[in-house]
Amino acid sequence: MNLRSLRRRLTSHFMSFLCVLAVLVALVPLGFILFFVVSQGIGSINFDFFTQMPKPVGELGGGMANAIVGTLLVCGFGAVLAVPIGIMSGIYVAQAAGTQRANVVRFAADILNGIPSIVIGVFVYAIAVSPFKQFTALAGGIALGVMMIPLITRTTEEMVRMVPGTMLEGALALGATRSHAMVTVVIPSALPGIVTGVVLALARIAGETAPLLFTASNSRYWSTNLLQPISTLPTQVFAYATGPYDDWHRQAWAGALVLITLVLICSILARFATRRLERMQTGS
Amino acid sequence: MTALEPLRPFEPPLSFLKPAVYFFLFRAVALTLRAGLRSQPLTTQEGSFRFFPCILNIMNRRKVSVGDFLFKVGTSSFALVLVFLVAAIGMVLCYQSWPTIREFGLNFWRTTTWDPVLGDFGALPFIWGTLYSSLLALLIATPISIGVAIFISELCPQRLKQSLVFLTELLAAIPSIVYGMWGIFVLVPAVRTFEGWFPEWLRAFPLFSGPRVGVSMFSAALILAVMIIPFTSSVAREVLKAVPMAQRETAYALGATRWEVTRVALHYARVGIVGAIMLGLGRAFGETMAVTMVIGNTPHMSLSLFETQYTMAAVIANEFVEAANDLHISALIEIGFVLFIVTFLINTASRLLIWGMTHQRKQTVRTPVKSLETAA
Numbered sequence: 001m002n003l004r005s006l007r008r009r010l011t012s013h014f015m016s017f018l019c020v021l022a023v024l025v026a027l028v029p030l031g032f033i034l035f036f037v038v039s040q041g042i043g044s045i046n047f048d049f050f051t052q053m054p055k056p057v058g059e060l061g062g063g064m065a066n067a068i069v070g071t072l073l074v075c076g077f078g079a080v081l082a083v084p085i086g087i088m089s090g091i092y093v094a095q096a097a098g099t100q101r102a103n104v105v106r107f108a109a110d111i112l113n114g115i116p117s118i119v120i121g122v123f124v125y126a127i128a129v130s131p132f133k134q135f136t137a138l139a140g141g142i143a144l145g146v147m148m149i150p151l152i153t154r155t156t157e158e159m160v161r162m163v164p165g166t167m168l169e170g171a172l173a174l175g176a177t178r179s180h181a182m183v184t185v186v187i188p189s190a191l192p193g194i195v196t197g198v199v200l201a202l203a204r205i206a207g208e209t210a211p212l213l214f215t216a217s218n219s220r221y222w223s224t225n226l227l228q229p230i231s232t233l234p235t236q237v238f239a240y241a242t243g244p245y246d247d248w249h250r251q252a253w254a255g256a257l258v259l260i261t262l263v264l265i266c267s268i269l270a271r272f273a274t275r276r277l278e279r280m281q282t283g284s
Numbered sequence: 285m286t287a288l289e290p291l292r293p294f295e296p297p298l299s300f301l302k303p304a305v306y307f308f309l310f311r312a313v314a315l316t317l318r319a320g321l322r323s324q325p326l327t328t329q330e331g332s333f334r335f336f337p338c339i340l341n342i343m344n345r346r347k348v349s350v351g352d353f354l355f356k357v358g359t360s361s362f363a364l365v366l367v368f369l370v371a372a373i374g375m376v377l378c379y380q381s382w383p384t385i386r387e388f389g390l391n392f393w394r395t396t397t398w399d400p401v402l403g404d405f406g407a408l409p410f411i412w413g414t415l416y417s418s419l420l421a422l423l424i425a426t427p428i429s430i431g432v433a434i435f436i437s438e439l440c441p442q443r444l445k446q447s448l449v450f451l452t453e454l455l456a457a458i459p460s461i462v463y464g465m466w467g468i469f470v471l472v473p474a475v476r477t478f479e480g481w482f483p484e485w486l487r488a489f490p491l492f493s494g495p496r497v498g499v500s501m502f503s504a505a506l507i508l509a510v511m512i513i514p515f516t517s518s519v520a521r522e523v524l525k526a527v528p529m530a531q532r533e534t535a536y537a538l539g540a541t542r543w544e545v546t547r548v549a550l551h552y553a554r555v556g557i558v559g560a561i562m563l564g565l566g567r568a569f570g571e572t573m574a575v576t577m578v579i580g581n582t583p584h585m586s587l588s589l590f591e592t593q594y595t596m597a598a599v600i601a602n603e604f605v606e607a608a609n610d611l612h613i614s615a616l617i618e619i620g621f622v623l624f625i626v627t628f629l630i631n632t633a634s635r636l637l638i639w640g641m642t643h644q645r646k647q648t649v650r651t652p653v654k655s656l657e658t659a660a
Contacts (some may be wrong), residue, residue, distance in 0.1 A: 022435065025428050026455070178355070206458075
């Protein structure tokens with residue numbers, strides 16, 4: 001009997017130890033990646049990186065100014081497309097929660113979220129590139145927009161549902177119609193969360209490469225024309241990282257550092273913003 | 285060259301469905317009319333408005349404010365866009381891949397020669413690569429991510445919880461291109477030295493044969509595993525959170541140790557955890573950039589971990605822009621179409637499993653683990 005309880009306790013400790021080990025194993029790559037990106041990137045990032053154009057092959061130096069502007073443009077256009085659709089459908093799902101229709105929309109959002117980004121790239125190629133025989137920044141924006149929609153929908157839904165039901169009921173009791181109550185009471189209190197959701201979605205999307213390869217494509221020139229191919233940070237990093245020159249690798253690390261910094265800042269901001277909503281829900 | 289082919293009248297696919305479509309349209313109209321006729325118009329006794337029952341019915345409905353109506357129509361029409369998008373992706377991909385589907389049929393998926401210049405398309409090596417790399421990644425990632433989920437939801441102190449959740453989410457937020465860069469410059473050299481150390485007698489096995497170049501199936505599986513851990517573990521965590529506290533308390537009351545209690549929770553959550561694993565599989569199937577950069581991109585099938593191979597997503601990414609001709613493009617789109625269908629099915633299945641778990645109404649009490657009964 002005693003031996004058996006000893007064995008059970010030992011098993012329990014051993015399994016707990018394995019779980020801790022799993023956490024460590026999962027976090028080691030994170031540490032490695034952050035370490036390498038920062039240590040390799042910090043040396044090669046400088047003022048030129050943000051302000052200079054790429055130099056011709058063989059010359060040292062130069063930067064990714066065009067790619068940075070391109071990323072801003074393409075992501076901006078994607079956000080313009082995705083934000084209204086995402087937020088409105090998120091509100092719809094939250095407000096019609098539990099009904100068949102809401103479930104269908106939520107399911108569609110989940111499916112859209114699970115579709116590989118490369119497939120979305122192919123889809124946008126078929127509808128927005130091949131009919132016009134031209135890679136455009138616009139098509140890149142559409143691809144990123146399609147990827148953003150489900151992310152925004154899900155966070156909006158979550159945020160709206162986080163607002164305590166008593167607030168909606170209070171407004172209804174004061175004689176507001178349902179839509180009035182939603183627009184003036186529920187949505188404003190969920191707004192910080194919704195905005196963070198959008199920012200977070202933008203951060204996720206800014207690093208996407210696969211859907212841009214054959215929609216916005218790439219270019220070595222300065223371009224702000226939405227109807228021309230445009231270079232973006234991730235595609236530029238891809239081109240440089242797979243290229244043969246050390247100087248290109250150096251710049252690719254710098255690009256990766258910029259991307260990862262963007263993601264980090266957005267994630268940290270998002271944590272602070274949602275904390276307020278969580279506090280509201282627990283009522284303290 | 286032969287003479288021009290005689291023009292055939294265009295026949296849309298699925299035209300045999302026409303009668304069915306008419307039938308349903310007719311049903312819909314009939315049902316609406318009947319519903320309209322049944323409702324009693326309030327405004328008149330004579331029934332003079334009965335000729336336009338549907339229109340009248342809108343006017344006589346329960347009073348709904350204009351704002352509410354607009355709000356509902358506005359939000360739901362945007363929500364429809366989402367559903368429409370999923371359908372559109374499927375249809376457009378199917379339509380665009382029609383030339384190869386017609387030309388090669390099932391042979392596209394059974395043959396192994398991929399030669400765009402000669403117009404010979406066999407996609408079996410890519411399927412093999414995708415399946416093999418995803419399953420290997422799953423094998424590595426599943427125990428780790430379940431361990432992480434258990435630690436965060438069952439074992440870890442409250443204070444640590446938030447930051448651990450944050451860190452695992454960060455792992456999911458790192459762009460795949462950054463994973464790919466890390467793969468090329470750090471992981472691949474590391475794998476190369478590892479392959480160098482590998483004992484010679486083990487290399488006789490087909491699993492470990494092949495060159496020692498570093499870019500290989502093994503690197504791809506490793507990097508895929510790292511990338512799917514956050515997805516699987518976060519869903520598994522949610523599922524474990526949905527296990528009623530009473531389950532754990534009961535087990536504790538019976539004198540179970542911590543691990544035995546965790547086993548009770550795991551047993552209760554098993555369906556949802558399978559869903560979480562499948563979600564990770566779906567992610568692994570579609571992952572493109574990081575895999576493209578480390579797998580070596582050579583289309584041949586091999587069981588060896590150290591052999592360079594190819595995946596479906598990678599071939600699309602590499603060949604799409606430089607496609608040789610329309611048939612090549614169509615073949616690549618067909619690969620994308622299949623990827624779409626597969627991820628659609630996997631995601632549907634996993635969502636159903638997870639929803640069934642987290643939205644469970646009834647709390648069924650299950651018997652605790654066997655060893656407990658005998659231990660007490």
